[in-house]
Every structure is written in structure tokens, then in C-alpha cells.
Amino acid sequence: MKIKKLVAGSLATLATGATLAFGAFGTTTLNQGLQPYVQVDVAGNTLSQPAIVVGDNALVQDVLGAIDIATALTSQYAVQEKVIPSTAGVTSVSNGVLISSDLNKLYLGTAMNAVKDTITGTDLDLFANQQFTDKNAQTITYQQALNLSSQTVTFGTTTEFTEPKLYTTFSSSKPYYVKFYFLGGLDTNAVDSNYKITLLGKEYTFGPNTGTAVGGAPEIELYSATGTQTVTVTAGGDPVTVTIDGVEHTIEMIGWDTSTTPYGAILKIDGQATTPSAWQEEKTYTFPGTSTKVYVNDVTVINTPSASGGAGQTGSAQLFIGTDKLVFKNGEAVEKNDEQLTNTMVYITNSTSTKITSLVVKIAPDTDTYLADGGEYVDPVFGAFKFKLNGMTPGMTDSSRDVIKVAKDGTNKVKLTFTNKDGTEYAFDMFYYDSSAGAWERTYDGTHEVWIQEGNETSGAYNITRGDYFVVSDEKKTYVLKYAGLTTTSGKEHVTLQDIATGTNYDVYYKTDSYLRIGALAFKVKYQSADQSILVDLNGDGAINRTTVNMYTQGEAIIGAATMAAINVTENPLYTVGNDPTGTTINMLASYASNDVSFSLSGVTTSQIGTQNKYAGVTTYGTYVEHDTDSDSITVYYPGTRPAYVNLAVGADPVFSTTGATTGGTYKEAVPIYNPVAKFASEIPSTPTQDLILVGGPCANTLVKSILNEAWNTTDSCEYWRSDATLGQAGAGLLKVVENVLGSTHKALIVAGYSGDDTRTLAQKIMKPDTFAALSGDEWKGQVNSL
16 A cells, blocks of 8 residues: 555656646547646646546556556646747848947937947948058058938938838938048158058049148048059050940040140040040049049150151040049038039148148038938948948837737727737727717627726725626736636635636636636635625735736737727836837727727827828837728837837948847746645545546446446446446456536546556557547447557
8 A cells, every 4th residue: 555655646746847738628528638637726836637546445557557647647738838939139230330339229219429429440340540651651540430420210201202111311411520530640742643542441542633732731632443444545556445334345545635734635435536525634524325434644745756757746645434533622522523512521630731630521412312221322422331221120010029909890899909928819809889878888898898997895896797808917917817607516616717818717716715826926806795796906916906907918018998998008118228218108099980990099100101091100119000090900019128229330331130030939838736636536525626537447446436336327337347248358448538527517537447457558548649539429448459
């Protein structure tokens, strides 16, 4: 007996670490397997159902069979599924840098220079310090920097696009600055066209006018060498072939013009004369049929003796094809390719009449220019860097976001849909318009309430009646339940509360343990016998005192519905740091007219999506909202406990990528079970208080004998078994479901064999779900090895 008790008691240990799940079933049949018998109290680490019962004098084989059943029960069927939410990941940029800092992100409506004022070589190699050696063998180190403007990113439409989207405006009134600091000074007398300098990753040749005094400071004239083709043509010589944008062209020099200063070269391009016919030295022209610029660097005419002894002339020209000419004069606009760039300004500081210590270029477009999501804005002066806008992190409809939907249901109801912390989606009608009363009600069908406010424990008022819904919320976990049933049988008094999404039933035995327990949460329940209603502590603080509760989404957005016909979503950051937005409240108010429900929306500015009856907007926190006035619905995409930020980058050609993003899924979570689940038949009360799995036949288990006596309408089911044509043979076994066992509301599954070895073999067989799946009805008997 000691051995039997020790082994049987170890069944509870086998259950330890299992996750127990259960569902609602009607009449139980064999093909449902072991699952209908399982119920767990997760908070109490208790396996409430079933008890696994062997006879008081059970054979060791029966006990081993019970252990096998317990193993199958806990490992295969007692499983609670948990949801793993999606995560948005982190956006990074190559060949550029995000406009952000350690503490500050670029949120909607936040000025760029409030997030990061200056881009330097520490941030981006393009702006790294450089060195230049002049003709005097002096090496000058110079620093490069970009001071960002105060422009912001917003969401909406402009004159250039009618679909609302993220965009930023490069405004004529909000310039940015490109700065160069020459440590020790750059001597303009010590450079010429044979010297090149690298600015922002592009190589430039100094022009002949560098050093000319303008506005109290030396002028700087540069010609870009990066990507430039240098071509020399000679009068009377062979045409020169160049390739521009993949197309070959010919250039030939047919003469020169010495009547102008400086001289001009008379050219033909692709056999056609240029306009003007002579291209002057030190001027820039556009290559015919393209947008490519050509700078005439030099036109040379040389007197040469002729063969007859007289004088002659030859001419040549050097062309920079694809170059940009930049001229910086203190106090004036930038000149690019002989044209002034409106709304730019040059500031040059100098230590002597020829030595420059800094060059600062203010840059802004002459008219507002929009950079829309997915687009780019190229710096108009140097063309060495660009701004790119690439959505938000997380994306506005990314799967990692919470989705909260408020929509009409039918003609007079308001439906709320959201997902709670556990990953369970609730979708239910929150408000109902009673047209006969001309008023909104917080009911889901015009009769049954949806309770978000506690009753009054003292007066017993505002109580929950059968069929009503109610919301419980504690520690940011929300559940929506229904008062589904009541049992008043003496000694078994309990109310049944059902999760409206999962169908999980929670039996609250209000006379012995008056708490609704969900996981680690406990909510007090008070039964009102006068009208069979209940009062529930909705926020889990132990008191029932008219407190109104909110609902929490998986990402901890707060949903409120305290005002009739109104649902609001409050952004709820886990913490704030730097320039983080603190969040706002999005308000959705239902109205009823002409047998229809519609909504008004506030707390977020929206723009119409093209010509559709749809509107979209984004809060500064990054919550994206769509309002469909045709279907009368509002969908909120909430980023979670941290605000969504804008992906705006600057660099030579920024490329965005996201790392660390995960797709949501599910996992099975183990719950330690600390209560014993194995019992002897003598330990079961005459009217069972829980479901039973009974191991051993009527000759080995007295409880089985009592149950089968009643089921088979006999006084001795042990003798009945022995005389049965099927069961009375070696190797036989029985599986039988009994409802309302011994007058209780519980059920039992009998697992029995002709001998102890047969019982053990049958227990091993039913460990496999496929064994049950092949059965039907409430009884099977036959040879156990046939299963």
C-alpha cells in the first residue's frame, strides 16, 4: 500500500510545468478525448479537473496506467496558448544618417534642428575633416558641417498630391547651412587650376577668378572634377567622340573668334553649329539635346609660321563636359553655371585679403518644395547629398501595431474591436440606440448591459444580471466576460462567468471562494440572492464602489467608454525621454439619424484620401487613424508603449533597412501544478465535486463498480463484466463516458481492462489522440490491442 500511495501521489508532480487549457463542451463523447475533463486555476496553480482515481487496493499496473494517463493529460491536452506580439524592429541607414540623436527622435511636428542641429564627420563620412596642400606646400585641414533647418515632417495633402501622406517642406523661409572651416586659412594666392580640393566627397578644380576681392573677401571659383570628361579639340583636327547618358556625340572645332575677350571657340556638335556659334572661354553652356553642362576652360590661338614663310594661326579649346561651375562671393547668392541661385547666400570670413578662414553657404529653395514619403530632395548647390523620407518606425499599418476599430453594427449599434494583453481579440457591441426612447444605451442588444462601472456593494445597486457583459481590468490586463450561468444546488453554489472571446468558463463558488481568478488577477464577486444578480470588483482593488474601468490593448493603449455613445483611445507611453510626445486622446462619438449610425472624430487632424469618402490622419505620437464615412468605421493603428518616429535621412544616397523586426506567433506556456490530482476511490465523495478519470474495472475499483451498476442497471457490475461475451475474455477493455455521475453535474471516463496488464495497455493506447479520434459514442469495448 505504501508503494501504491507514493506512486499515485506522484501524478501531481508529473503535471507540474504543464499548461492547462480547456474548452466548453456539450454532451461528451469518446472522440473528444481527454480534453473535456481538463480545467485549471492558473492563479492558484491548481488542476481543478479532473481527479484521476484508482481503487483502494489497485494493482500496480492500474497505478502505472493512471500515471500514463496523467502524462498524456498534462502534456497533450492541458495546454494554454499565448500570443507573441509582432515587433517593429529598428530602422538603420547606410550611405547616410537618420536625423535623430541618442535622446531625441524625429516625431511628427518636431523641428529637425531640435532633434539634431549639426551633421559632422562624426555622424557621416561625407562631412569628415579633409586636408588640402597648396602650391606653397602648406597643408590645410578643413572641417565640414551641415546645420539643419527648423522644418518639420507632417501628414496630409499639398497642392502637389491629393493622397494624404508624410511629407516635409523645404521652405524659402527655413534655410539650412553648409559650412567649411579652414584651420589656419586657405590662401587663394596659392591655388590655381592645377590644384584640386574635395568638398563633401566631390573633387573641384579652382577657377581663374579665385582670390578676386569681392565684398571685402576673396572670391572662390570652383569647377567640379568628379564625373567630368575633359576634352581638347583642335581646329582642323579630327572630331572627338564623347558619351553622355549612354549616347555617343562628336565635337569638332572649325575655327575661333578673337574679337571677344576672352576668345571663343567655333564648334560643331554632331555636325551642327552651336548656339551661340562661338563658345567663350570661362563660360558655361548646355550640351545640345541634353541637360549636361559644358565649361570652356581654355581657348588658345597660336601664331605659327606657314610653309611659304608667312605667318599662320592654329587654335584649340579645352572643355569640361559634365562639370558644375560654382562661384562664391561674400554677401551674394551662389552662382551655379553662370546663374544665381535665388534664396541662397554666401558668407566668407578672411584673416587677410587673400586668406579664407570659413565659407558658409545658406541654402533654401526660391519656392516651397515638398519632399513626400518615398521621395528625395537633392541639395541644389553642391548636389553631393540628398534628403530621403521613408515612412515611420513602426510603419503606419505595421503588424506590430495594435488595431482598434469602432464601427456601426447593423443600423443602431456601435461595435468595438481590440486585442488585449494576452493577444485575445474582443469584438462586441458597446452601445445600442433605442429609437423608441430616442437615446443611446450601453447594451449590446437593447436588453443586456455592458458594464464598465462597478455597482455599489453597500446598497446592492447597479448589479449585473444574467446575460450581461462586464469588463474587468487590472495591471493593464483587460477581459470581457458574460454572466453566463448560475448553479444553486446546495454545496455547489456558483456562478459561471464566460470570456466572450475564448469561451472559457470561470466558475465562482461565491460561498467558499468569492473571487473571479484569471491568471494572477483576482476580482471580488458578490452574489445577490434576491434577484440572482452579481456585483463585481471590476478593477481588482478589493472594493465594489462605483469605480469606472478602462480597457487596455496589447500595446497598452487606454480605451474609455464612460461617456454614452463615445469611445476614446488615449495614447499611453511607458516613459518619456528627450523630446518624446506625451500622447493625446482620440475621441470617437456616435450619432444616430435616419436609421443609421455615423461617427465624428476629434483629437487627430485628418485629410481626405483622394476623392473617396475616407479620411486619414496621424497624431504626433504616431498613431495612424482612418475614418471611412461610407462604412461608418474608424480604425486606429496604435504604435504601442513607445511613440512612432519619422525616418528622414541625409547622405550621399541613403538606403533604409529594418533589423530586429519579428512576426507574431503563439507559444505554449507551462503552469506549475501544486495540488495532488490522484485519489483513491474511497476519497471521492458520494456526490462527486469534480470530473473523474477512473482507472481499473469494477472488480478492482469500488467507485467504478458503483457507477457501472447504475449505468448497466445491475447489482454487481463485476460479475456482469465476467459474463459479458466481449469483456469476459482475456485482453478485453472498456472505455466509457458517464454524464452526471452519481447524481452530480460532473462526468467520468472509465478506463478498464480484463486484467491489470490489459488496463495498463489500454491506458497506453489512449495516450495517443488518434486512438480517441477513431471512436464514437459514449462506450467502446473490445480487444485493447485492436485499438
